[in-house]
Amino acid sequence: MKKHKTNSFKFFGLIVFFILVLVNDANSKMIDNPITIIGIISIGLLFTSIVASKFFKKYALFTIVFYVLSLSYYIYLRVYIDDINVYLQQEKEIKIILTIPFFLLILGWFFQQWKWMKTLESKKTKAELSLLKNQINPHFFFNTLNNLYGLTVEKSDDAPNVVLKLSDMMRYTIYMAKEDFVSLKDEVDYLKNYIELHKIRYQKKVDIQFTYSNLSDYQIAPLLYIIALENAFKHGAEKLTENAYIHIHISTNDGVILFEIENNFEKPRSKQDFGIGLDNLKQRLQLLYPKKHQLIIESTNSVYKFVLKLEAK
Known part of the structure; x- marks a missing residue:
């Protein structure tokens, strides 16, 4: 009153x-x-x-x-x-x-x-x-810059290649990630650059297989897959001393995009291991693909499998 x-x-x-x-x-x-x-x-x-x-x-x-x-x-x-x-x-x-x-x-x-x-x-x-995008993977760039510094000190022939790939990734993250949707092909190129940078870092052999097909006509929200790929390296390849593998497959069929990633690891993962990454991804999926996505996560016998199905827009 x-x-x-x-x-x-x-x-x-x-x-x-x-x-x-x-x-x-x-x-x-x-x-x-x-x-x-x-x-x-x-x-x-x-x-x-x-x-x-x-x-x-x-x-x-x-x-x-x-x-x-x-x-x-x-x-x-x-x-x-x-x-x-x-x-x-x-x-x-x-x-x-x-x-x-x-x-x-x-x-x-x-x-x-x-x-x-x-x-x-x-x-x-x-x-x-916007807030969730800004939380994605910032420490990767710092780690890569540190590795780049080491390569330049050693005058390694890999240094120019690292600079080029890191530049492409930063350009994608800063500019393309502002878009609501990007081509699936661009997202795959981003993942390929990420994988190549990790290959340069490792002094050990890691079985990395990345297969995909029929990507040109599909659109997807940017930076959805990088969290799963980052976790595969962080909790699997980086901790295993031998026989580490990461198998990634992307396929499309009748308006559905299927992303699968499988890797082995040394110790069972706990929820705390993921930090904000997986929660971040789940929130984005709820916002961008409400009732139009299916996320399956399985962890058995030191093998971790991540499956994400999306209805393409």
């Missing part, structure tokens, strides 16, 4: 006005008393102007002009002609005409609120996606 004192007084005034209209109508012996009709319409419009003031102002002129004309015709039939039979012949039509604009205002206001809520929801979703 204290916070909205002005509106509180307005509502109180409307209640008093409404009571006076009802009392007048009860004491009147006239059918469809013009004072009652005009009073009720005025109360409805005033109530709308208080509850949805900005919306009402947009259509106030049109509404007032409409009611001036329609009420003038109503008063002409009901008072000026003063023939109840003539009025009763058009009673239903007149009441419909007088009622429809008020309900249109109410429906219009609810539709505006619905659009506003949808806009807020969309902005919230985009903000969440």
Whole structure:
């Protein structure tokens, strides 16, 4: 009441006005008393102007002009002609005409609120996606830069190749990842560069197989697969001293994109091992592919398998 004192007084005034209209109508012996009709319409419009003031102002002129004309015709039939039979012949039509604009205002206001809520929801979703993208894989670039420094000190022939691939990855992350969707081919190229950089780092043999086909016509949200691939290296190849493998396969069929990755590891993984990575991915999938994705994660006998099915957009 204290916070909205002005509106509180307005509502109180409307209640008093409404009571006076009802009392007048009860004491009147006239059918469809013009004072009652005009009073009720005025109360409805005033109530709308208080509850949805900005919306009402947009259509106030049109509404007032409409009611001036329609009420003038109503008063002409009901008072000026003063023939109840003539009025009763058009009673239903007149009441419909007088009622429809008020309900249109109410429906219009609810539709505006619905659009506003949808806009807020969309902005919230985009903000969440932006935050989740920014959480992806930042330490990889720092580790690669450290490795690059070591290669340059050693004057290794691999240094220029590392610079080129890291540059391509950074360009993709900074520019392409801002898009809602990218081509599946670009996403595969990003994964290939990531794999090649890791191959240069390792001094041991790792069986890495990456197979894919029919990618050109499909679109996908960027940076969805990198978390699973990063985990395969982090928890598998980097910890195993021998016989490490990572097998990746991407296939497409009838609008469905299937991504599979399998790797072996030394010790059973715990949920804590993933950090924010897997949770990040699950949140993005819920936001981008609600009810249009299937995520399967299996870990048995030192073999970890990650399967993600997406309905392409």
